[in-house]
Amino acid sequence: MSGGTYLGMPSFPVAAKTATHDGRLRGNMHRAMNTIRTRRARAVSELDDWAQLRQAGKEIKDRALRHLDEYLLQIEERVTEAGGHVHWAADAAAANRIVAGLAKAAGAAEVVKIKSMATQEIGLNEALAAEGIDAWETDLAELIVQLGHDRPSHIVVPAIHRNRSEIREIFRAEMGRNGRPAPDDLTDRPADLAEAARLHLREKFLRAKVAVSGANFLIAETGTAVIVESEGNGRMCLTLPETLISVVGIEKVLPTQRDLEVFLQLLPRSSTAERMNPYTSMWTGVTAGDGPSDFHLVLLDNGRTETLADEVGRQALRCIRCAACLNVCPVYERAGGHAYGSVYPGPIGAILSPQLRGIDNPVDASLPFASSLCGACYEACPVAIDIPEVLVHLRERAVEQPGHGAERAVMNAATWLLDHPAALAAAERAASATRKLHPRTLNLGPAAAWSDTRDLPEVPSESFRAWWRKQHR
Amino acid sequence: MRVALFATCVNDALYPSTAIATVRLLERLGVKVDFPQAQTCCGQPQYNSGYRKQVEPLVTRMVNTLAEYDYVVTPSGSCAAMVRNHYPRIDVKSTELAPRMLELTEFLVDVLGVEDVGAYYPHTVTYHPSCHGLRMLGLGERPRRLLKAVRGLTLLELPAADECCGFGGTFAVKNPDVSAAMGADKVAHAEETGAEVLCGADNSCLMHLGGLMRRSGSALRPVHLAEILASTEQEVAR
Ligand code: SF4
Numbered sequence: 001m002s003g004g005t006y007l008g009m010p011s012f013p014v015a016a017k018t019a020t021h022d023g024r025l026r027g028n029m030h031r032a033m034n035t036i037r038t039r040r041a042r043a044v045s046e047l048d049d050w051a052q053l054r055q056a057g058k059e060i061k062d063r064a065l066r067h068l069d070e071y072l073l074q075i076e077e078r079v080t081e082a083g084g085h086v087h088w089a090a091d092a093a094a095a096n097r098i099v100a101g102l103a104k105a106a107g108a109a110e111v112v113k114i115k116s117m118a119t120q121e122i123g124l125n126e127a128l129a130a131e132g133i134d135a136w137e138t139d140l141a142e143l144i145v146q147l148g149h150d151r152p153s154h155i156v157v158p159a160i161h162r163n164r165s166e167i168r169e170i171f172r173a174e175m176g177r178n179g180r181p182a183p184d185d186l187t188d189r190p191a192d193l194a195e196a197a198r199l200h201l202r203e204k205f206l207r208a209k210v211a212v213s214g215a216n217f218l219i220a221e222t223g224t225a226v227i228v229e230s231e232g233n234g235r236m237c238l239t240l241p242e243t244l245i246s247v248v249g250i251e252k253v254l255p256t257q258r259d260l261e262v263f264l265q266l267l268p269r270s271s272t273a274e275r276m277n278p279y280t281s282m283w284t285g286v287t288a289g290d291g292p293s294d295f296h297l298v299l300l301d302n303g304r305t306e307t308l309a310d311e312v313g314r315q316a317l318r319c320i321r322c323a324a325c326l327n328v329c330p331v332y333e334r335a336g337g338h339a340y341g342s343v344y345p346g347p348i349g350a351i352l353s354p355q356l357r358g359i360d361n362p363v364d365a366s367l368p369f370a371s372s373l374c375g376a377c378y379e380a381c382p383v384a385i386d387i388p389e390v391l392v393h394l395r396e397r398a399v400e401q402p403g404h405g406a407e408r409a410v411m412n413a414a415t416w417l418l419d420h421p422a423a424l425a426a427a428e429r430a431a432s433a434t435r436k437l438h439p440r441t442l443n444l445g446p447a448a449a450w451s452d453t454r455d456l457p458e459v460p461s462e463s464f465r466a467w468w469r470k471q472h473r
Numbered sequence: 474m475r476v477a478l479f480a481t482c483v484n485d486a487l488y489p490s491t492a493i494a495t496v497r498l499l500e501r502l503g504v505k506v507d508f509p510q511a512q513t514c515c516g517q518p519q520y521n522s523g524y525r526k527q528v529e530p531l532v533t534r535m536v537n538t539l540a541e542y543d544y545v546v547t548p549s550g551s552c553a554a555m556v557r558n559h560y561p562r563i564d565v566k567s568t569e570l571a572p573r574m575l576e577l578t579e580f581l582v583d584v585l586g587v588e589d590v591g592a593y594y595p596h597t598v599t600y601h602p603s604c605h606g607l608r609m610l611g612l613g614e615r616p617r618r619l620l621k622a623v624r625g626l627t628l629l630e631l632p633a634a635d636e637c638c639g640f641g642g643t644f645a646v647k648n649p650d651v652s653a654a655m656g657a658d659k660v661a662h663a664e665e666t667g668a669e670v671l672c673g674a675d676n677s678c679l680m681h682l683g684g685l686m687r688r689s690g691s692a693l694r695p696v697h698l699a700e701i702l703a704s705t706e707q708e709v710a711r
Binding site: 408 | 480482484485486487488489490492493496508510511512513514516518519520521522523524525527528530531534604605608609635636637639640641642643644645646647648649650651652653654655656680681683684685687688
């Protein structure tokens with residue numbers, strides 16, 4: 001089954017322009033964001049030690065990243081001891097190849113999937129489809145996205161851009177083509193929609209021989225993989241099929257089991273505003289008579305090692321994918337997730353995608369500029385990623401790319417003028433002398449981008465500098 | 474106590490009335506304020522656009538120009554945050570200047586210890602806390618406490634006040650559609666309050682919002698906080 005694709009996406013400003021003029025999308029987003037923001041704020045304010053938890057989360061992640069090489073080897077050892085198999089994937093193609101090979105070896109023509117950002121990142125569903133293997137998303141929102149031939153627009157709630165009646169239409173049109181159809185009298189009540197999804201998915205759970213997941217955390221000390229979720233579909237995938245393949249980014253490591261104490265508080269409160277997520281699954285290799293008898297861990301690099309090498313940019317690898325930064329972001333709310341041209345939208349996407357994919361394409365080169373640097377994301381981030389700092393850092397890289405010559409010339413000229421106060425004063429006098437001639441709008445370059453919607457400011461009759469001189473002659 | 478005004482390039486060239494108001498206000502409160510004329514711009518536009526090398530001469534200029542003052546006061550939260558939070562990362566020379574750079578409301582409340590500055594302003598006002606002042610400097614309630622003490626002024630609470638207005642420096646022209654959409658929502662919230670005046674502590678945000686308001690024919694007027702705090706019964710000229 002085909003899904004949406006990010007290939008050939010326009011740069012952020014172009015994609016965002018469409019979204020800002022889509023009244024329905026903006027309405028859907030505004031309502032959803034408002035609710036989620038209020039609930040998160042309440043969940044976080046319940047804990048007196050939130051600031052300390054956040055600091056601890058940051059430090060644990062930094063420690064894990066500092067010694068990542070050792071921890072990864074430790075994980076390989078522990079998982080192997082516990083009867084699992086570890087595979088190393090340098091990039092998306094390698095990971096896809098490994099998963100497809102394992103599924104085929106298990107004799108599977110289909111796999112069930114737990115919501116996972118890593119497998120979205122590598123385009124696993126499309127890669128499996130090319131090998132003749134169907135991959136069924138079992139998270140409700142991912143199912144909506146998949147059935148709608150759509151792309152996710154949010155990390156935690158991938159179908160946030162859809163409202164209830166759109167979802168009903170998608171279920172009615174598409175479920176029958178992919179398995180058990182939706183009932184004819186399906187309403188758009190959330191309970192009815194969820195029940196239709198449950199029935200549609202049940203036959204897939206019961207039939208599947210292979211499940212594919214990601215993981216929220218990998219514990220180095222024990223080799224344990226951890227998944228937190230709300231719906232229970234993950235628990236089904238993790239226990240019913242015989243073979244389990246988990247594709248996990250190498251940055252998901254936590255040193256010890258105890259570190260979970262911090263993250264099992266930070267993550268649910270930040271992401272779904274829950275005190276505790278309903279389902280937490282943990283597994284270490286395989287256990288006879290309990291769950292899958294065949295477990296494969298695919299450790300995914302795909303640009304992470306290079307990101308780790310960047311002193312400023314590496315903090316993006318602390319991310320626990322809670323989406324708090326998306327939910328508070330005024331740019332994300334108005335541009336929508338699709339404008340970011342990546343499975344990672346919003347502020348985290350703006351700093352992660354250009355690092356993982358490189359900055360030499362139009363979408364990724366535009367992402368570091370997709371922010372007003374208001375800082376709401378940094379304030380909300382449970383592992384204190386200074387997103388504005390990384391954005392500015394990546395802008396410094398982006399302007400080294402071709403195509404910034406004119407802007408650089410303007411910046412150089414501005415710096416020269418600002419480093420010569422006498423020349424600046426002369427320029428201000430000239431502007432004031434001709435002030436009556438200055439228009440309120442201009443239709444050239446950046447001035448047009450400003451004055452399409454906003455009047456230009458009036459030039460005063462004299463600058464402050466000139467006034468001060470008169471006063472202190 | 475030697476106090477310098479850092480006017481900022483935007484106020485110097487486009488909003489001299491804000492810098493003049495800052496001088497008058499401080500003088501009225503008994504502070505002799507100097508304006509070292511070698512100052513120009515903190516370099517924030519270049520820094521935030523990714524041109525760090527172009528910022529360096531401006532950091533040096535700021536450090537040299539403002540070296541001998543106990544406090545540097547500026548009517549811009551954003552420029553104060555640039556100097557205080559970013560300068561030390563750009564150039565170690567600036568570590569002495571950085572903590573002495575105060576935004577106007579910090580200087581009034583923390584250094585002078587005043588909240589009632591003796592102002593008179595007979596209007597209904599709503600206040601938009603610009604992001605850098607709010608999140609990087611942590612101005613908190615200072616601006617609103619100062620406004621509440623102004624005689625004749627009615628302060629109306631702005632809904633979703635903490636949300637960015639969409640200016641964001643070059644963001645306003647690099648992402649004009651999102652920027653204008655954010656600004657339009659901010660203006661709509663301000664209009665909902667029924668206030669006559671939209672007050673802010675950063676003229677670049679007010680330039681963006683004011684431009685939108687003028688284009689749409691809004692009855693709201695953008696006014697910088699310093700100008701409200703500077704006005705007295707003698708000069709209710711506005
Ligand atoms: S960057 Fe921070 S706030 Fe955003 S998803 Fe990652 S952990 Fe959550």
